[in-house]
Amino acid sequence: MPIDPVLKLTDLQRRYAGRLVVDVPGLEIRGGELLAIVGPSGSGKSTLLRLLGGLETPDQGRIFYRDRPTVPPLPLAIRRETTMVFQHPRLLSRSVSDNVGIGLRLRGIGRDAAKTRIDAMLKQVGLEALAEAPAQRLSGGEKQRVALARALVFEPTVLLLDEPTANLDPHNVSLIEDLISRERRQRPLTIVLVTHNVFQARRLADRCALLLGGRLVEVSDTESFFQSPADARVTAFVRGEMVY
Amino acid sequence: MARLSSSQPQPNPPVELIGERADLNDEPSGTLGRALIEALQLLASGDRALLDILGLTLEVSLAALLIAAVIGLPLGATLGLTNRLPLRGLVRAVLYTGMGLPPVVVGLFVYLLLSRAGPFGELDWLFTVRAMVAAQTILALPLVVGLTWAAVESVDPELRPQLLALGATRGQIAATILREARAGVLAAIAAAFGAAVSEVGAVMLVGGNIEGQTRVLTTAIVLETRRGRFALACALGLVLLLVSFVINLALLRAGERRTPAHAD
Ligand SMILES: Nc1ncnc2c1ncn2[C@@H]1O[C@H](COP(=O)(O)OP(=O)(O)OP(=O)(O)O)[C@@H](O)[C@H]1O
Ligand SMILES: [Mg+2]
Numbered sequence: 001m002p003i004d005p006v007l008k009l010t011d012l013q014r015r016y017a018g019r020l021v022v023d024v025p026g027l028e029i030r031g032g033e034l035l036a037i038v039g040p041s042g043s044g045k046s047t048l049l050r051l052l053g054g055l056e057t058p059d060q061g062r063i064f065y066r067d068r069p070t071v072p073p074l075p076l077a078i079r080r081e082t083t084m085v086f087q088h089p090r091l092l093s094r095s096v097s098d099n100v101g102i103g104l105r106l107r108g109i110g111r112d113a114a115k116t117r118i119d120a121m122l123k124q125v126g127l128e129a130l131a132e133a134p135a136q137r138l139s140g141g142e143k144q145r146v147a148l149a150r151a152l153v154f155e156p157t158v159l160l161l162d163e164p165t166a167n168l169d170p171h172n173v174s175l176i177e178d179l180i181s182r183e184r185r186q187r188p189l190t191i192v193l194v195t196h197n198v199f200q201a202r203r204l205a206d207r208c209a210l211l212l213g214g215r216l217v218e219v220s221d222t223e224s225f226f227q228s229p230a231d232a233r234v235t236a237f238v239r240g241e242m243v244y
Numbered sequence: 245m246a247r248l249s250s251s252q253p254q255p256n257p258p259v260e261l262i263g264e265r266a267d268l269n270d271e272p273s274g275t276l277g278r279a280l281i282e283a284l285q286l287l288a289s290g291d292r293a294l295l296d297i298l299g300l301t302l303e304v305s306l307a308a309l310l311i312a313a314v315i316g317l318p319l320g321a322t323l324g325l326t327n328r329l330p331l332r333g334l335v336r337a338v339l340y341t342g343m344g345l346p347p348v349v350v351g352l353f354v355y356l357l358l359s360r361a362g363p364f365g366e367l368d369w370l371f372t373v374r375a376m377v378a379a380q381t382i383l384a385l386p387l388v389v390g391l392t393w394a395a396v397e398s399v400d401p402e403l404r405p406q407l408l409a410l411g412a413t414r415g416q417i418a419a420t421i422l423r424e425a426r427a428g429v430l431a432a433i434a435a436a437f438g439a440a441v442s443e444v445g446a447v448m449l450v451g452g453n454i455e456g457q458t459r460v461l462t463t464a465i466v467l468e469t470r471r472g473r474f475a476l477a478c479a480l481g482l483v484l485l486l487v488s489f490v491i492n493l494a495l496l497r498a499g500e501r502r503t504p505a506h507a508d
Contacts, residue, residue, distance in 0.1 A: 084409040103410045
């Protein structure tokens with residue numbers, strides 16, 4: 001497994017209306033790892049992920065993609081192999097399979113080849129019965145699965161996931177978690193997973209990070225993050241004792 | 245039977261004479277009823293003059309619509325996708341004023357531009373089909389731009405970063421959003437065609453309503469009404485409505501048809 005950083009950020013700051021929302025002096029995301037970022041609501045998890053995905057411009061600091069400094073909007077070549085699943089996905093007012101296939105169409109992949117991949121992906125997220133349904137009428141959890149499917153179908157090498165199972169029931173949570181694990185086994189895939197669910201972080205992540213008020217409190221291997229964290233706030237957070 | 249063709253001058257053909265007298269005395273509904281019959285008769289008889297007028301009406305208005313769409317769709321989409329547009333409010337006010345331009349004023353403006361002494365007098369377009377197309381394009385363009393702008397703007401702005409993250413180029417984002425806004429874009433096209441095909445002031449001024457050359461349905465209606473051939477004028481009005489209806493139906497069908505991919 002390659003461990004050179006796929007993504008690296010230095011001295012990163014992002015403000016909204018003067019308020020510092022993300023303030024991270026440094027972070028490296030290693031090739032092939034799954035890094036989970038946990039933290040309370042409003043701690044800046046989504047903002048940090050958008051910064052990593054080049055969808056937002058930092059007020060200060062840099063983001064390196066495989067050691068190349070980048071500025072949004074990122075070059076197409078990078079955007080074609082990095083993708084993000086948003087916390088609140090927006091789908092096109094078209095069928096579910098059209099939505100899942102959008103990344104393939106954008107990459108100029110032919111209809112027949114695309115259809116095979118779309119159908120396989122729909123099956124993986126348990127939506128094959130809804131293939132022709134209008135995407136706008138789906139439930140929240142179904143939309144979220146479409147959003148994950150439309151990202152995985154073009155086989156990105158870097159995947160930024162923002163609460164991908166927030167609206168799902170336990171059955172679908174494990175379906176998605178299994179899917180993520182399977183994808184990681186099958187091909188080189190680097191994942192940053194934002195979740196409020198510490199159990200999910202523990203189940204899936206190689207390393208975990210706690211974000212509080214835009215600052216990274218601790219980044220460590222999942223095992224030590226849960227068993228022997230250096231920072232007392234991590235203990236409080238993973239035990240659900242943190243009041244925020 | 246009603247006829248538009250006037251190969252020989254027939255100042256008072258018997259049919260029309262009866263028609264006129266009846267018009268003075270009858271309820272308007274009587275005129276409308278006869279108009280319907282005359283419209284059908286005219287269409288069924290394949291009246292040469294009517295077909296010419298109909299053909300020219302479509303030619304002028306569809307050409308104006310095509311030009312307005314080719315310029316107006318990208319322009320409207322760009323405006324709708326631009327976050328920081330300087331003087332946005334002013335641009336919009338100008339455009340919305342343009343959506344309500346009085347055709348006769350546009351006609352006058354184009355007339356002055358194209359007249360012998362005008363800046364484009366050299367072209368020698370006055371009283372030709374080209375002048376009519378130019379005038380109707382000016383009328384249709386603000387409608388295409390303004391309504392496309394509004395339609396594109398109404399698409400959820402959060403869709404854009406998500407498309408970017410899925411690997412879309414700028415052009416692909418624009419095409420996808422334009423497609424998301426298709427109902428509104430279709431309305432823009434329909435409104436522009438309606439404005440072009442129904443106006444009379446501009447084509448009258450710059451086309452001159454020359455029989456067999458620049459006469460369209462609206463100018464023919466004005467003429468026949470002035471001549472007192474009310475039923476015939478109504479019949480032409482019905483034909484105009486019918487044409488508009490068929491074109492709109494075709495537009496809607498085209499819009500609903502599932503197109504395979506993005507314009508990329
Ligand atoms: N576009 C914006 N404009 C102004 N403030 C913003 C914007 N986006 C986020 N914020 C603020 O920045 C802070 C961090 O937001 P962010 O969405 O990153 O939090 P989060 O950790 O993802 O929260 P959640 O778990 O609820 O999704 C919040 O206080 C939020 O109100
Ligand atoms: Mg969030």
